[in-house]
Amino acid sequence: MSNVSYYTEEGLKKLRDELAQLKDVERPAASQAIADARDKGDLSENAEYDAAKEAQGMLEMQIAKLENVVANARIIDESSMDLSKALIHSTVKIKNHNNNMVMNYKLVAQSESDLSKGLISVDSPIGKALLGKEVGDTADVVVPVGTIKLEILEISRD
Numbered sequence: 001m002s003n004v005s006y007y008t009e010e011g012l013k014k015l016r017d018e019l020a021q022l023k024d025v026e027r028p029a030a031s032q033a034i035a036d037a038r039d040k041g042d043l044s045e046n047a048e049y050d051a052a053k054e055a056q057g058m059l060e061m062q063i064a065k066l067e068n069v070v071a072n073a074r075i076i077d078e079s080s081m082d083l084s085k086a087l088i089h090s091t092v093k094i095k096n097h098n099n100n101m102v103m104n105y106k107l108v109a110q111s112e113s114d115l116s117k118g119l120i121s122v123d124s125p126i127g128k129a130l131l132g133k134e135v136g137d138t139a140d141v142v143v144p145v146g147t148i149k150l151e152i153l154e155i156s157r158d
Contacts, residue, residue, distance in 0.1 A: 005069065005109040006076045006088050015073065015111065019066045022059065030056040069111060086130045086155050088122050093154035094130070097138075102153065107131070126150070 007015070034056060037049035076089050086092045091106045105120040107130060113121035120127050129139035129150065138151045 004072050004074055005111065007073050007109055007112065008089060009075055011109065011112045012070070012073050012075055015066065015070050019063065019070055022063050022066065026059055027063070030059050083157060084134055084155070086133045086152060088131075089157065091156045092130055092152060093156075095151045095153055097149040097151060105130075 030052065033052040034049065037046060037052045040046060040048060086107060088107050088109065091104060093102065093104050095102050103118075105118055105126070107122050107127050108119045110121040110123045113119050113124070122128065122131055125141050125143055129141040130152065133139055133152050135152050135155055138149055141148050141150060
C-alpha cells in the first residue's frame with residue numbers, strides 16, 4: 001500500500017541521503033560481517049553468524065521501507081498553497097483552551113516530525129484536527145487524557 005507524503009526539498013534530500021548511507025555503507029558492512037562470521041567455522045553453532053544474518057535482514061527491511069517512502073514522496077510547491085488555511089508546512093500558532101497555553105507547531109510529514117523542535121505530524125491527532133482550519137477556528141482534539149480545545153491564532157509559512 002502506497003501513501004503519498006509531502007516533503008520540502010530539504011526533507012526529501014535527507015531521506016535520500018539516509019537511503020544512500022544504508023545502501024552504500026551499511027549494506028556492504030553487513031555483508032562483510034556475515035562473511036567474517038562464516039569464516040569462523042560451523043554455521044550451525046555460530047551465534048555471530050546468526051546475529052549478522054539477523055542484522056542484515058533488519059537492514060534490508062529498513063532499506064525497503066525507506067525506498068517505498070522515497071518513491072511515494074512529493075515535494076510541496078508552497079507558492080501555490082492557500083495561505084489562509086493550516087496545511088502541511090504551515091506554522092500554526094494555537095491556544096489550548098484547557099490550560100491557556102499558546103504554542104507554535106509546524107505541520108510536517110510523519111517522518112519529519114520532531115515535537116522537541118515544534119514539528120508535528122499531519123497524521124497525529126492534533127495535526128489532523130488543525131488541517132484545513134483558518135485563523136479564529138477551533139478544533140476539538142481527542143487525546144488519551146480527554147478532549148482538548150485548540151484555537152488557531154495565526155498561520156504563517158516559513
